[in-house]
Amino acid sequence: MAQSVIGDVDTAFWGARAASVAELERELARLRRAQSAHAREQGRTIARASVLNLIVYAxxxxxxxxxAESISQLALRHPSRAIVVLADRRAPEGVDAAIEMHCHLPSSDGARLVSYEQILLRARGDSDERLASAVIPLLxxxxxxxxxxxxxxxxSGRLFGQVxxxxxxxxVDSADFARPQATLPELAELCERAHGRFGVTDLNWTRLTPWRECVTLFFDVPAWRPFLSGVTGVRVGYAVDMDGRDSxxxxxxxxxxxxASRLGWRPHEAIAPHEAxxxxxxxxxxxxxxxxLRARPRFERGLDDGDxxxxxxxxxxxxQLGEFVVKRQPDPRxxxxxxxxxxxxxxxRTIPMPSPAIVELIGEELAILGSDRTYEDSLQTLVRLA
Amino acid sequence: MATTIVNPLREGLRLARTPEPSTIVIFGGSGDLTQRKLMPALYNLALQRLLPGSFSIVGSARQPLTDDQYRAELHDAVGEHSRTKPLNEEVWKTFAEHLFFVPTPDDHGYDALRERLDHLDVELGTNANRLFYLATPPGSYAAIVKAIGVHGLRGRTGWARIVVEKPFGRDRQSARELTETIHQVFREDEVFRIDHYLGKETVQNILVMRFANGIFEPIWNRQYVDHVQITAAETIGVEERAGYYEQAGAMRDIVQNHLLQLLALVAMEPPAAFDDKAVRDEKVKVLRALRAIRAEDLPDHAVRGQYTHGFIEGVAVPGYREEPGIAKDSRTETYVALKGFVDNWRWEGTPFYMRTGKRLPKRTTEIAIQFRVAPHQLFSREASAGLDPNALVLRIQPDEGVSLKFGAKVPVQGIRIRSVNMDFDYGASFMVDAPDAYETLILDALRGDATLFTRRDEVDQQWAFVDPIIAAWAASPEPPYFYEAGSWGPPEADALIEQDGREWRKA
Structure with a gap:
């Protein structure tokens, strides 16, 4: 289906096409007025309350x-202007590089009270050098x-650098990395280069939050805390599909x-791959x-790959020998x-542990501005381990 | 000592509110409050993974119950009263494994309780951190506190704290006596007096609004504020609390604690830090500056009322004196309206109007800051006919939020001005269910953060303000003014504010 959309943008989802930034802003203003008028008939008011700009690249x-659907669900918590950049690099030869703009005010449940503005920038052909110039005036x-x-x-890409x-x-989401062992070190390097100018985070890190909380809670107990300096081994299982591919x-x-970063452990050697x-x-x-330390792939029903x-x-x-175990139940909730x-x-004890949807993970990350030192330390340490 | 080593994993965790491993001991462990509020709150804290890494709950009461009977009883109660439904059986199973009951009908009972607590410390490695919770009728407070001391229920290591429910005394004298009794066993910084209003998100938001924003504080004074209105309206009558209410009345039940706390939060100076000492120091300064109402000023400054037969949401309801358990000639007030002044630099001459009542038309609690009108009337009288003075309204319940009223031009040719509201709705903006006040407060008590609890000197000042009014009313031959259930109080309450050329907000 990727090929079929080269020609047309689904305007029912992405909204009408605009010829220029000025026209797009006029169209958004018109849509906002229409939305308010509609709301007023039902005795409601709609606030335009953007708190952030969000650029999505896909x-x-x-x-x-x-x-786009995830962000629109977050409209109330994080009212935003979302600029979705869709750059299909597999465009056929000979297509002139161009950028097409569309805008829309989706009226999902979340957007009933706050208007959420969604803009699509659809790049055709090799548009890397011109995309940033279309994004900047829209912020x-x-x-x-x-x-x-x-x-x-x-x-190291040009567009990535400009954005x-x-x-x-x-x-980013390292769950989507095709070759995590290669990309994670690049990300670590990026964090170092960022030097506080921007923060970096990984949705996989957000997914780990409840696990980190559980493990931390064990060692809040005074009687168990001393075990932390006597760790003799760690095993972490992660889900793979039945035949173990795409691990x-x-x-x-x-x-x-x-x-390792919290406990001041130093890398010694990586012995990989493990026999199992x-x-x-x-x-x-x-x-x-x-x-x-071991990371072991396991087949688990109901878990997403990599979780x-x-x-x-x-x-x-x-x-004394202590074992501290956190385990997902067969029922993964x-x-x-x-x-x-x-x-x-x-x-x-048993506690609920929902697998958070992307929308919840994004929602959590949008609440934080600046860098997350603990994440960056963990990533740097990990890269040195592997 | 092992406890002094910091947990190195804790750094950078966004969830920083988890308390230390501990045991909570609930006296009145099978009572109404425990079943409706405390246990559902604890269970919901467990669901949110906010309880410590090692934790147990020990309920205690006079009657004999086994652990299993107790667990079964609470299973049903939590199932019914939890704000999250249905009950998550798997979570409940391991939650209940750390739930115990020890009957305390006599001295042996308290000894057995101590042994159970000591055993749990060893088993769960909790270092004898204990939170005692008085969820019994107030008549038993003194006896239980004494027993905690006599039977050595405080652990030898770790911390001990005690949570005391309202009412804290029934006048200044009895409150002081209760504090003295508690101080024989607990230091003041170990005493957590609950005022559940303070656990509500918007009440805490008053402090955030005022002190995290730069734009409100410069105008938060007599120069810009015309007056303040604090309203706590209930639609319910006395319900099952006739016995208590008949003795207490609205003054003790609502004004002495909730309304005066709201007043203190609105009027206080910026604290130097957001911690229990600084915040409560500033609150108590406001309460001390609250001008006492002298007996001869009483009629102009305080109005009491009692509801008669009327209608609530279209349903006929009986008058107060017709309620079961209420005397036919009762003079207990179910409505109070007050005009107060805070005699300090910031608020000199600015009236604080407060009102509360039962069987009012609408359940609502709010604080309205009414600002002065613009100094110079630029626009013609016709143009500004639809313009009210600016008001900032902090809504505490039921729809927590903030709204600001200001004038805007009606979009037609020429100038016509109308008041519009800019609304911030707490629930809609963050899309999270606000936690129940008890969840917030229990968690704070477990963490040792007393910011949202009332300190001895605050309670003392609150009673000092209401005691003379209650005494004057008791001595007066006049009964309270009557108001129909479903109305906004007696006409005399309207007169109280209208004599100053102002009126009650349409809440």
Whole structure:
């Protein structure tokens, strides 16, 4: 279906075409008036309350559409002007480079009270050098700019660099990286280069938040905290499909990177691939003892590929053996935390653990402006591990 | 000591509010408050993963119950009263495993309670951190606090705190006595007096609105503010609380705590920090500056009312004196309107009108800051006929939010001005259910953050303000003014504000 959309943009979804930025702004103003008039008949008012600019980059119509739908659901929490850049590089030879503009005020549930403005920039042919010039005049002044780059971020690409120059925060999703082992180091380098000019985050990092919370809570308990300096091994499981292809360990790796960076572990060597698939690292604890970290692919029904499915931390303290386990239940909406000391279960509880949809992850990331040091540290450490 | 080592994993976690591992001990553990509010709040905290990494709840009451009976009883109660439904059985299962009951009919009971708590500390590694919660009728507070002291229920290590429900005393003297009793076992910084209004998001938002924004504070004073109106209107009558209410009345039930707290938050000076000491220091300064109403000024400054038969939302309801459990000649007030002044630099001469009542036409709690009119009338009288003075309204319930009223030109030829509202709706803007006030407050108490709880000196000042009014009314031969259920109070309350050339807002 990708080929079929080269010619036409679905105007029912993306709105009418505008010939210039000025015309597009006029059209948006007209749509806002129509929307207000309609709302007034029902005794409501609609606020135009943008709090951020969001540039979405996608190279497939399907991804662009999904992203646009997610953002429109967030209209109330993060009223925004969304500029969706759809650049299909597989355009046939001979097509003149051009950019087509469309705008729309989607009236989803979320947009009932706040108007959310959606603009599509459809690039034809090789338009990289001209896209940024179309984006800049469309940004609402004085508001932060988020860039959501779907797929692989081409960290050395020209367009990517130009868009990033506008950004306050870059959002990527390493779950979509085709070759995470190559792209994650590039991302780490990008963070270093950003130097506080913009923040970088990864939706896979957002997905890890509840896991990090659970593991942290274990060691809030005074009696169990000392085990943290006596960790003897860590295993992180992540979901793969039945035949084990398309294994993407990014999320599991980020978790290991986080643990290592927080506990001051130093990389020793990467022993990969592990015999059972997945990855195995030897690291040095801060007291120079060598221990093993594993990321293991597992088939789990109901989990998305790459999602962490369980974590097991083994540790010793004072002659006692501790095991700290977080596991997704067969029914993936729950997880169980267990603490076992010397073979006896000391604590167990089940808590809800929904798999958050992209829209929730994005919503969370849009609430943060600036860089996330803990994430960047984890990523740097991970890159040194692997 | 192990507790002094910081958990290195905690850094950078966005969820920073998880309290330390601890045990919460609820006296009145099978009572109404526990079943309706406390346990649903704790369960919802568990659902949101906000409870500590290791945690248990021990309920206690006079009657004998086993752990299993207690769990079954609360299972049903939480299922019915939780704000999230249906009950998540899997979560409940492990939640209930850390739920216990120890009967305390006598001294042996308290000893058994201590043993159970000591055992749980070892088992769960909680370092004897304990939060005691008084959810019993106030008559039992003193006896329970004494028992906590006598039977050594405070752990040897860790922290101990006590949460006390309202009403805190029934006058200044009894409140002081209760504080003294509690101080025999707990230090003041370990005492958490609950005023559940303070747990509401918008109440906390008053502080954020005022002190996180640069544009409000410069005009938040006598020079720009004409007056302030605080309204807490209920549609319900006395319901099942006849016995308590008949003794208390609206003055003790609402004005002494909720309304005066709202007044303090609106009128206070900016605190130096957002912590319990600084915030409460500033609140208590306002309460101290609140001008006492002298007996001879009473008629112009305070009006009490009592509802008679009428209609609420089209349904006929009985008058107060016709309610079951209420004396036929009761003189208890179900409505209070007050005019107060805060005698300080910022507010000199600015009236604070407060009103509360039962069986009013609409359930609403709000604070309205009415600003002065523009100093020079640029536009003709006809043009500005539709213009009211600017008002900033902080709505606390039911629809939490903020609205600002200002004048705008009606879009036609020539100038005509009309008031419009700029509305911010808390629920719609953040699309999250605001947590129940009890969730916020229990979590704060577990974390040791007393900012949203009332301190001894605040309670003392609040009683100091209302005691003389209650005494004067008790001594007066006049009964309260009557108002029909479903009206906005007695006409005398309108006169109270109209004598100053102002009127109550259409809430």
């Amino acid at each position: 190279d497939r119509e399907l991804h662009a559409r999904r992203a 609402v002044p004085d508001l932060p700019v988020f860039v959501w780059w779907t797929g692989n971020p081409p960290t 990033l120059a506008l950004a306050d925060r870059l959002i 993407n360990p990014s999320q599991a790796l980020l978790f290991l990177g986080w643990l 698939g997945g990855l195995l690292f030897a690291i040095e604890r801060s007291d120079a003892r060598r221990i093993m 962490v499915s369980g974590i097991r931390i083994q540790a010793e303290h004072d002659g 729950h997880q169980t935390e267990t603490v076992i000391v010397d073979g006896r279960v000391r604590w167990e």
